[in-house]
Amino acid sequence: MPKVKVDGVELDVPAGATVLQACELAGKEIPRFCYHERLSIAGNCRMCLVEVKPGPPKPQASCALPAAEGQEIRTDSEMVKKAREGVMEFLLINHPLDCPICDQGGECDLQDQSVAYGRGASRYDENKRAVTEKNMGPIVKTVMTRCIQCTRCVRFAEEVAGVPEIGAIYRGENMQITTYLEHAAKSELSGNVVDLCPVGALTAKPYAFEARPWELKKTHAIDVMDAVGTNIRLDSRGRQVLRAVPRINDDVNEEWASDKTRHNVDGLVRKRLDKPYVRRDGKLVPATWAEAFAAIAAVQHSGSVAAIAGDLLDCETMFAGKALVERLGGTMLEGRQTGLAYDVSSLSSVVFNTPLADLETADVILLVGTNLRWEAPLVNTRLRKAIKKGAKVFGIGPEFDLTYKVEWLGNDAALLGKLPAAVVEAFGKAARPAMIVGGGVLAKDGAHGDTLTLVETLGLVKEGWNGYNVLHFAAARMGGLMLGYATAGGIKAVAAVKPKLLFALGADEVDYAAFTESFKVYVGHHGDKGAHAADVILPGASYAEKAGTYVNLEGRVQRGEKAVFAPGDAREDWSILRALSEVMGATLAFDSFEQLRAEMVKAVPALGVEGLADYGWSIPSLSTGATGELASPIKDFYLTNAICRASPTMQQCSAELVHGVEFAEAAE
C-alpha cells in the first residue's frame, strides 16, 4: 500500500495502482481520452498529464505511471494547467469544428474536456487534415476526420471482443483507424466501440442524425434479447425508443451490450400490433377490444385451458397469465417454446450456478453443445477474461469460432460418458472448474443427465463454488420456470391434450401446427409467427413499454421500467389479461400493477428480492447415456425473436455478417 500525496492530501493507494487511479481515489478529476478502466493502458493521448515528484521536472502521463511510495502528485499546479491546455490545443488542431452536425454533440468527451481544460481558442491557422470514411459494417458509422487516435476501439476489438480486425494503419499525421481492408468488423459486440469513442469518429449508423442526447428521456430497463439480462438505458423521445445503451453493472454486463441489445429498438416501431384482431372466415380482421373479448368468452373450454409464454416476457405478465389459466380451471403452462422438455424438479440443475463475475476466475472450463458467442455474447467476454488469466477450455459439440482457443473434443454426446483422461486430469487439478451446458444439450435425450453426472466426476461443486452452469438464451426462461411455466413432457404434452383455449403470450417460436384444434389467443406486440396463427390477437406491450421483473440466466432478479407507451390500442399485457378475466367471468384479484406485483411476490417470494435468487443445490436423478451430435439451436444471431425480425438494422446485420451479402456503399 504505497502512501502518496495528491494536492497535499496524503492517502494510501492499493499496490499496483497508477497515479491516475490514485488521483481518482483522492477525488480529483483527471481528464483522459485513451485511458479506459476496462482496456489496457495505451498512454497516447497525453491528456492525463500531472506533476509528479520525485521525477523529471516535466508533466507525466498519469495513466501509465505506477503510484509509488512517497510520491507528491499535483493536479492543480500551473504546470499541469498549461500542459492540459497544450495537449488540448494539439488534439484540436486536426479536429473539425463540425459539432453542430456531429451525433456525438452533447455527450462528447472532447467537447466537455475542451470546455473544462482547454484554452478557449486555437492559434492554428494552417489547413486541417481530412481522412476518408471507413467501412466498419452495418452498426458503426465512421467520420474519421474527427478521430483523435486514442486507439480505444483497437484495444476493445482485440481485448474484449476478441476480433482483432480494427487497427491503426500508416503513421504520424497519416495515421488512420480502420478495419482490415475495410471489411465489416465481424463482431457481435461492435456497437460498444461507439460508446468507447470519446469523439464523434465512431457513431451508431442506425441512430445517425436521429436525436440529440438532451432531448431524450432516459429510462432504466432490462434487455430481453438474451438471458444475460443486460442492464440498459432506453433513450426515448415522445413515443419512440431511439436507442438502447448499456448501464454499468459489474455483476451482469460490466458496461458492454451486444449489437442485438443496442439496435433491436428500430424493430419496436415496425410490424406492431396496434389493434385487436379476430379471425372471421379464416381471415384476421380488425376488431374492437369488446369484440375480441367476446370472441374469447364464447369459447366453450370447460377448463381445458393452457398458456404458452414467449421468450421476451416479464414475470408479471407470466404471473397474470398463470393466474388467469388457473382461474379458468386449466393447469397447462409451458414456456419452452421449441419443444424442450428437460427436468425442472430442481431449478439449481437448470440455472447458471456460477455468478457471471466469478466466471472470470474459473481455471478449467468445459463447454458442452454451445455457441457461446451467439447464445450469450457477454458470457463469452467473461470467459475471454478467464482465459487471459490462464484458464483452459475444452469443448464438446459443433466447433465454433469463439474468439479464443478451445480444445474441441468432438461432436458426440457420448463423449460426456467417457471424457478423455487428459480432461478429467485437468479438472482434477482445477480449483475453480466450470462447465457450461448449452441449449444443444437440453434438446438431447439423456444429455442433461450426463452433464449432471459429470458434476461428481469432475468435482464441479466445491466449498463456495458451483461450476455447473446451464446456459439459457430466453430472457423469460428462468422467471418462467420459477413461476411454473413448465409441464412435464414439454410443449408436446400440452399439444397432446388438445386444449380448447390456448393463450399464446408473445409466443412466436411455437409450432402452431400442433394446436390446430385449439382456439388460440395471441397476446403480444409483433405481427410475427404467433400472430399469424392466432384466432384472436390482443395487442400487448414490448419490453420497452411496460415495467417488469426479469430473471436472468444466473437467477438474478432485476426490474426494468417503462420507457414509452405501447402504440395505438395496445395495452400492457397484465391489464389485457385482467380485463379479459372480467369478461370471462373469472375476475383476477388485482386491479393495479402494484397489486399484481404484490400477488406475484406472495406466490414466489424470490421474485420480490432484487439480486440472485437462491435455488439451493440438488441433483435430480435423470436418464443418461446420450449419443449423437449436438447442435446449437441459434441459427442466426441477429434474428432470434419477433423484435429483431422486425428490425431493419438486425436484418441487415444478418444479411451482411451472417449470410455474407455485400451491400454497395451509398455514393456520396
Added chain:
Amino acid sequence: MADAPHIPDEAETRARWGNFAWTAENAEQVKTIIARYPAGRQQSAVMPLLDLAQRQVGAETQTQGWLPVPVMEYIGDQLDMPYMRVYEVATFYTMYNLAPVGRYHVQVCGTTPCMLRGSDDVFAACKNKGLVKGATTPDGLFTLTEVECLGACANAPMVQINDDNFEDLTYDSMSAVLETLAAGGQPKIGPQIDRQTSCPEGGPTTLKEMVEGNHDYRGAWA
C-alpha cells in the same frame, strides 16, 4: 481520396499472389529468423519476414518487390498473428512497398540538410530522365520516391537506390548514375566525388601522418 490505402485491385492481386510460398532457400532463412526470438514471441519476426517476402516478390517480378495482401496474410498465418497487426506494420514503415515498384527504387532524400545541399538538383535530374514522384517509369525500370532523412546527412544530398546509397550528388552525377543503371551497368556506390565515405573532401585535415602508417603523436602533446 489521397489518403485511401494504395492497394491494387484485390481480386487480381489474390489471383496472382494467393498461392505465395517461401522458396526453399528462403524457407531455411525464415527458420533462422524465427529461431532468433524466444518461444511465444515469434511475432517479433514479422519485420524481417516482411522484408524477406518483399525481396522474394522482387526476385519473382524482376523488381524491387512489394507486399501484396495475400503475402502479408501468409506471414500472418505463419506467425499466428492477426492480419490487421501485420498490415499495421507493413503500412507503418516506408521500406515496405504496398504497391509494385520498378527494378530500381530511387529514394531521394528531401529533408532539410539534403535540401540545403541541393536535393532539388537531384530531383531535377530525375525529372529530366522521365522519373515522376510516386510513379514507375513506363519501361518499368525506375520508381521515384521522396523520402525523409536516411541518415547520411554528412554526404548530402543523397539517394538510396535499392540497397545502396549514392552520395554527394549533383545534377550531373545523379544523371550519370541513372544513365549507368538504365544501360545495365553498376555505378560507383557511395560518394560520387573524391571522398572516402564521410571523410573530409580532398583527404584528411587532421591526423594526416596516420594516412601513411601508424604515427606516434605522443611527442606532440607536450
